Amino acid sequence: MRLPVMMACMLMAAMSTTTIAEPYVGFGVGSASYQVDLAGGGSYDDSGAGFKLYSGYAFNKYFAAELDIYSFAEASAGSVETSPGSGTFVSAMASMNGVGAYAVGMYPVSKKVNLVAKLGMLRWDADLTVNNSTASNDGTDAAYALAASYAFTKELLLVAEWEWFNTDNPQVSLLSAGFRFNFR
Numbered sequence: 001m002r003l004p005v006m007m008a009c010m011l012m013a014a015m016s017t018t019t020i021a022e023p024y025v026g027f028g029v030g031s032a033s034y035q036v037d038l039a040g041g042g043s044y045d046d047s048g049a050g051f052k053l054y055s056g057y058a059f060n061k062y063f064a065a066e067l068d069i070y071s072f073a074e075a076s077a078g079s080v081e082t083s084p085g086s087g088t089f090v091s092a093m094a095s096m097n098g099v100g101a102y103a104v105g106m107y108p109v110s111k112k113v114n115l116v117a118k119l120g121m122l123r124w125d126a127d128l129t130v131n132n133s134t135a136s137n138d139g140t141d142a143a144y145a146l147a148a149s150y151a152f153t154k155e156l157l158l159v160a161e162w163e164w165f166n167t168d169n170p171q172v173s174l175l176s177a178g179f180r181f182n183f184r
């Protein structure tokens with residue numbers, strides 16, 4: 001019982017000691033990596049361009065809440081052998097979009113560098129095509145991210161981020177770089 005009370009007191013103290021509450025917006029562009037299980041058997045891995053737009057609110061220099069909009073673009077394979085030596089080939093394509101909501105933890109390493117961890121949920125929609133058959137899949141799953149930012153000024157930051165989404169088919173991750181603007 002004492003540990004949760006102590007943790008709550010530490011959290012409230014951390015939130016009350018800094019008063020830099022500020023909204024922010026940003027974007028990231030990078031590589032979305034797909035792993036798709038094909039309906040006819042087999043799987044394929046591919047990557048395509050992906051981007052995101054996001055908006056958030058930093059309560060202080062340690063905690064923020066964020067909303068992200070993703071377009072994971074399209075990944076496709078002209079022909080994939082369903083199993084080695086089978087002689088059966090399929091063509092496949094996957095595209096995916098999503099909206100994520102995150103709790104963000106930030107650790108300032110210096111005045112210019114922050115390490116960031118995000119935990120949240122992603123609502124996603126994917127279109128899968130195998131040969132001439134098309135299917136859709138969607139869901140709401142856990143999302144995780146690790147990032148680092150470098151502040152050119154108090155308002156403009158460079159952000160590099162790796163995000164992983166606990167989706168079932170396709171599985172996807174995003175490695176991106178972009179900019180964030182803090183409203184002060």
